[in-house]
Amino acid sequence: MEEQNKERQFVFLLVFVLAGLLLAGRAFQLQVLSDSFRGRADAVAMSKVTHYPARGLIYDRNGKLLINNAPVYDLMVTYNQVKPGMDTTKFCQLLGITKEEFKLRLYKDFKRDKRFSRVKPFVFLDKISPAAFSLFQESMYEFPGFFAQVRNIRSYPVNHAAHMLGYIQEVTDADIKTANGTYVMGDYIGKSGIELAYEEELKGVKGVRFVLKDNLGRDVGSFQNGKRDTLPVSGLDLITTIDTELQAYAESLMVNKKGAVVAIEPKTGEILAFLSSPTYNPNLMVIDQNRGNNYAALAADKSQPLFNRAIMASYPPGSTFKASVGLIGMQMGAITAETGWPCGGYYVNGGRDVRKCRGHAHPSNIGIALQWSCNSYFFRTFKQIVDHYGYYNSAQGLDTMAYYLHQLGFGQKLGVDFPGEKPGRVPDSKYYNKMYPKEKGGWRSPTIISVGIGQGEIELTTIQMANIAAIIANRGYYYIPHFVKAFKQGDKTLKPREPYRKRIKVPIGSYYFPSVVDGMAAVIAHGTAGSSKIPDLPVAGKTGTVQNPHGEDHSTFIGFGPVDDPKIAIAVYVENAGGGGKFAAPISTLLMEKYLRGSISESRKRREKQMMEANLIEPKPKKVFVRPAGTPDSLQMDNTPVDAPVEEVLDEGEN
Numbered sequence: 001m002e003e004q005n006k007e008r009q010f011v012f013l014l015v016f017v018l019a020g021l022l023l024a025g026r027a028f029q030l031q032v033l034s035d036s037f038r039g040r041a042d043a044v045a046m047s048k049v050t051h052y053p054a055r056g057l058i059y060d061r062n063g064k065l066l067i068n069n070a071p072v073y074d075l076m077v078t079y080n081q082v083k084p085g086m087d088t089t090k091f092c093q094l095l096g097i098t099k100e101e102f103k104l105r106l107y108k109d110f111k112r113d114k115r116f117s118r119v120k121p122f123v124f125l126d127k128i129s130p131a132a133f134s135l136f137q138e139s140m141y142e143f144p145g146f147f148a149q150v151r152n153i154r155s156y157p158v159n160h161a162a163h164m165l166g167y168i169q170e171v172t173d174a175d176i177k178t179a180n181g182t183y184v185m186g187d188y189i190g191k192s193g194i195e196l197a198y199e200e201e202l203k204g205v206k207g208v209r210f211v212l213k214d215n216l217g218r219d220v221g222s223f224q225n226g227k228r229d230t231l232p233v234s235g236l237d238l239i240t241t242i243d244t245e246l247q248a249y250a251e252s253l254m255v256n257k258k259g260a261v262v263a264i265e266p267k268t269g270e271i272l273a274f275l276s277s278p279t280y281n282p283n284l285m286v287i288d289q290n291r292g293n294n295y296a297a298l299a300a301d302k303s304q305p306l307f308n309r310a311i312m313a314s315y316p317p318g319s320t321f322k323a324s325v326g327l328i329g330m331q332m333g334a335i336t337a338e339t340g341w342p343c344g345g346y347y348v349n350g351g352r353d354v355r356k357c358r359g360h361a362h363p364s365n366i367g368i369a370l371q372w373s374c375n376s377y378f379f380r381t382f383k384q385i386v387d388h389y390g391y392y393n394s395a396q397g398l399d400t401m402a403y404y405l406h407q408l409g410f411g412q413k414l415g416v417d418f419p420g421e422k423p424g425r426v427p428d429s430k431y432y433n434k435m436y437p438k439e440k441g442g443w444r445s446p447t448i449i450s451v452g453i454g455q456g457e458i459e460l461t462t463i464q465m466a467n468i469a470a471i472i473a474n475r476g477y478y479y480i481p482h483f484v485k486a487f488k489q490g491d492k493t494l495k496p497r498e499p500y501r502k503r504i505k506v507p508i509g510s511y512y513f514p515s516v517v518d519g520m521a522a523v524i525a526h527g528t529a530g531s532s533k534i535p536d537l538p539v540a541g542k543t544g545t546v547q548n549p550h551g552e553d554h555s556t557f558i559g560f561g562p563v564d565d566p567k568i569a570i571a572v573y574v575e576n577a578g579g580g581g582k583f584a585a586p587i588s589t590l591l592m593e594k595y596l597r598g599s600i601s602e603s604r605k606r607r608e609k610q611m612m613e614a615n616l617i618e619p620k621p622k623k624v625f626v627r628p629a630g631t632p633d634s635l636q637m638d639n640t641p642v643d644a645p646v647e648e649v650l651d652e653g654e655n
Contacts, residue, residue, distance in 0.1 A: 048121075049211055052151050053204030056235030058165065058194060060244040061270070061485055067165060067195075069152040072287075073133040074186065077106065077124040079117075081145035091143055094136045095125060115185050123186045127153070127287060153188070154195075156282040160248045163308045164240075164274045164418075164483065166193020167285040188287070194483055196419050198238060201487060207232030237488040241270035249594050250275045253587045253608075256615040258303065258575040259554075260310035262466035262481075263591060266560060266569045269470070269479025269500060272595065274463075276309040278617070303617060311416065314424045314459035315573055318544030319580065320558045321454030322378045323516050324468060325385070326366045328404045330512040334384035337515035340364035343376035350446035355379060370519030370542060371527040375453050382452025386445040394444050395429035402428040407506050409467045409478070410460055415499060417482045424464055427457040455547055465571035469558040472520070473540075473566035475513040477505045521563050529557070529585035534593045535601050538563045541588060543580030552576040557584035561592045568595050577616055587611055 058067035075095070092102050105124050108116040116122050124146065128136075133148065140146060154168055169191045171183045183189060189203070190196040207230050210223035222229065250261045254277035263273040278301075284294040298306050307313070329335040343363055347355040360372035369377035386397040406412055411426025427435075427448070435457075436443035450456035463481055471478045480500050487494040495501065520540035524533045528543045541559025548554055555577035560569040570588050577583040586607050593600055600608050 049147070049209045050149065051207035051209060051232045052149065053206060053232035054234040055152055055154070055168075055188075055204060056198075056202040057237045058202075059237065059239050060242045060247075061240060061272075062243065063239075064244050065157050066161065066240065066242070066244070068155045068157055070155040071130055072126075072151050072153050073128040073130070074123050074149045074151055075125040075128060075133075075136075076121040076147050076149055078119065078121045078145050079106065079108075079110070080119050082106070083144045086143055090139065094139060095128070096132070097125070121147070126151075126186065127289070151188075153287040155286060158244060158248075159281045159283065160244060160251055161242055161274065162280050162282040162285075163276045163310065164193055164242060164247075165282055166195035166197075167191060167282070168195050168287070170287075192419065194238065194240065194418070197417050198484065202235040202238065204235035205233040236494070238484055239486040239488060239493075240483050241265070241268075241272065241485045242274065242483070243272045243595065246273045246591065246595050247275065250587075250591055251277070251279060253590060253611050254279075254574075255612065256617050257577065257583070258309070258617060259573045259577075260313065260462035261570070261572050261587070261591070262310050262463045263568055263570045263595070264466050264470045264481055266470040266473040266478070266566045269481050270485060271481050271483050272568060273591065274310055274483070276307065276311075278303045278305045280305045308420060309573075310462045311418060311421050312461070313573075314422055314461055315554065315556070316456070316458060316546050317454040317460045317465060318546035318554070318556050319373045319375075319454055320465060320542045320544035320556055320571075321458065321460075322370060322373065322452075323472060323520065323542050323558070324405065324408060324410075325378050325381055325452055326370065326516055326519075327408075327472075327508050327512055328401055329381045329385050330366070330515075331404060331508045332385055332388055332400060334388050335366065335381050337367075337512070338365045339381075341369075341374075341377045341380045343374050347376040347379045349379065349449050353446070353449075355449070366515050367519035367522060370516065371522035373523075373528050373543060378452045379449055382449060383445045386448070391444065395433075397445075398432070398448075399428050402426050404508065407508075408471060409464050410458075414464065414467060415480050416463060417484060417497065417500065421463070422461055424461050425457065425459040427451065431457065454544060462571050462573050465556070465558050465573070466569055469541075469560050469569035469571055470566075471506055472513060472516060473560035473569045475517070476508060476510045477503050479503060517563065520559070524559070524589070529581050529589070532581065532585040532589040532607075534561075534589055535603060537561065537593065537596060539589060539592050541585065543585050545579045548576065553578055555580050555582050555584040557588045559585075559588050559592065561596060568592055574616070583611065583614070583616075 054069055057065065057069070060066055088099060088102055092099055097105075108122070110116055110118050137148070140148070156165070168188045171179075171185070171187045171189045175189055176183050176185065190199040195202065209226070209229045212220040212223055246263065250263070250273045254261060254275060257277055259277055261273055261275040261277075262271065264271055280298055284298065285291060326335070330337060340363055343357055343360070345357055345359055347357060349355055355375060357375040358372065360374060361368060363369035363372065363374040363377040366377075368374075385401050386394050388397040388400070402411070405426045410424055412423045413421045432443045432448060436447060448456060451458050467478055467481055470481075479502070482496060482500040484496045484500075486496060517540055520542050521538060523529050523543065524539055524541050529541055533539075539559060539561030540563050541557055544556040544558075546554035546556060553576075555574040556572065557580050558569075558571045560566040568591075570591060572584040572588045572591075574583040574587070590600060590604065590608055590611065593604070
C-alpha cells in the first residue's frame with residue numbers, strides 16, 4: 001500500500017515537472033526567440049485611435065459639387081508617453097510654434113479639468129495643413145507620445161448659397177453633453193444651414209483602432225489582433241434642390257440690396273434658389289487660422305450678412321397679400337369672383353378715415369382688382385370677411401380668416417428642412433383683444449382694416465410668400481418647401497424624408513383659383529408690373545409696396561410661370577426699394593426668364609443692368625443744386641440736382 005502511494009506521488013510529480021518544462025520552453029520561445037511577442041511584452045499602454053469618416057458631400061440638383069472635403073491633421077499627444085528631455089527646439093521649429101505655446105498646449109490642469117487626462121490622448125495642435133504636416137512627419141519618430149489623426153474640413157468649390165449651405169465648427173461642451181457619447185472634444189458638427197439640418201446623415205460613423213504602445217510611445221501592434229477595431233463609415237452625400245446657376249444669378253441681381261429671394265418648383269416643393277442679401281462668400285467660414293477674424297468681421301457688419309432674411313425675417317407682405325384675401329373671401333362666401341366694388345380713388349373707413357387708392361379701371365371683378373391692386377376693393381373684401389357673422393361678431397369672422405391663413409402656411413412654421421424658421425404672425429381675435437381691450441373701446445373691422453392690404457399686424461416670411469405663390473400656381477395644393485432632393489450612398493439613391501413627399505391640399509375650392517390666376521397674369525401683361533413682362537412668355541404675379549414709417553417703402557413681389565404649366569414660383573422682398581414694380585417685380589421676372597429660358601431677352605438687358613447696378617445700401621449723396629456759371633441771380637432756375645438719374649424712371653408700383 002505504501003509502495004503504491006509512492007508510485008502515484010512519483011507519477012504526479014513527473015507530470016508536473018514535464019508540464020513545467022513545456023511551459024518554460026514555450027515561454028522561452030515566445031519571449032526570447034520570438035521578436036513579435038517580445039515587443040508586445042514591452043507594451044505598457046493601450047491607445048484608442050479614432051479614424052474619422054469622410055463627411056457627406058453636397059451637390060446641387062444638376063450634380064454640381066457645392067461642398068467638398070479637404071484633409072487636415074490634428075497632432076495628438078498622450079502626456080505620460082512624452083519623452084523627458086525631447087528636443088523641443090526642433091519640435092517647435094517644425095510646427096512653427098513658440099516654446100511658450102508648446103508649454104501651454106502640453107501642460108494641462110489634469111486634476112481639475114476633466115477634459116484632459118495624463119494617460120489618454122488629447123489634441124495638441126489642430127488644423128495642420130498637409131504641406132506643414134509633411135515636414136513634421138519625417139521627424140515624428142523622434143517625439144514619442146505624439147501621433148497624427150487625419151481630419152476632413154469643408155471646402156467650397158462655388159462661392160454661392162452661403163446661408164443655405166451653412167458651416168461646421170468644433171463642438172462645444174453643450175454639444176458634447178447632449179450627444180450621448182457621439183461627440184468628443186475636437187469633433188466638428190454642423191452649426192447652420194444644411195450642415196446643421198442634416199448633421200445626422202452627413203456626419204458618418206467613426207472607426208476605432210486599438211493600438212498597443214511601448215514605453216517610448218511607439219506602436220507595438222494591434223490589441224487582440226484587431227478584433228475590436230472598426231472601420232469608419234462615410235456620411236451620406238446630399239443632392240440638394242438648388243440650381244446653382246439660378247442661385248448665382250439671384251445673388252448678382254441682389255448685390256448692394258437688403259432683402260430675400262426664394263424660388264420653388266411648385267409641383268414638388270423643391271427650393272430652386274434661396275438667398276438672403278447681403279450674403280457672403282462661404283469660403284470665409286473654412287476652418288483655418290483666418291476663420292475667427294472673418295466671422296468677427298461678418299458679425300460686426302451693420303448690414304447683417306449673417307442674418308438669414310429669407311426664413312427668419314418677418315415682413316408685412318403688402319399688396320401681395322391681396323391674392324390670399326381674395327381666395328379666403330370667395331371661400332367664405334364674402335364675395336364671388338364677379339363681385340365688384342366702387343373705387344373713386346379712395347376708401348372711407350368708419351366715416352372719417354380716408355384711405356388712398358391709385359387711379360385705375362373700375363374693379364368690376366376680383367381679376368381687375370388684382371391687376372390694378374385696388375386698395376378699396378380689398379379693404380371692402382376684408383371688412384366683409386371680418387363682419388361675415390355680423391358687425392358685432394368680428395371675432396368669429398377674423399378667427400375664421402385666421403384659420404384659412406394658417407392652412408395657407410401663414411402664422412406658423414411650414415416645417416422646412418432648415419434651422420431657424422420663423423412662423424411670422426397672423427393676428428386673431430385674442431391678439432386684438434390684448435391690443436384693444438374692451439375697457440378701452442375694443443376693436444371692430446374698421447380698427448384693423450389695414451390688414452386687408454397686407455399692412456398692420458400681419459407678417460410673413462419670404463419663404464411663406466414663395467409658398468403661397470406655389471399654392472396659387474398649383475391651383476390649391478403644395479409640398480412643404482425643402483432643400484434635399486435625394487441622398488446617395490455609394491451606388492444607391494435614397495429618397496428625401498417622407499414629409500416632403502406628401503401633397504398638402506388647402507381647404508379652398510380649386511374653382512376659386514382661376515380668377516385669381518387671371519388677375520395675377522394681367523398684373524404682368526398690362527397691370528402694375530407691366531414693364532416687367534417677358535416677351536412671349538406668359539407669367540403671373542402680384543406686386544406689393546409696403547409702407548415703411550422709418551424710411552423708403554419696401555418692394556415685394558410673388559409670382560409664377562409659365563401661367564398654364566408652372567415650373568417656378570417665386571417671392572422677392574427688397575427693403576427700402578420703393579414700389580413693388582421698381583425692384584421686386586423686375587428681379588422676379590428676370591429670375592423666372594433665366595430659369596425657364598436660360599438667358600435674358602435682348603429687350604430686357606437694359607433692365608437687367610439697372611437691377612445689377614442699383615445700390616440701395618450705401619447712403620445716397622446729398623442733392624446739390626447748381627446753376628451754370630454766369631447765370632444772373634435774378635434768373636429762375638429749375639434747380640435740377642446734379643445727381644439726377646439719366647436712366648428712365650422705374651415703375652412707381654401701386655399705392
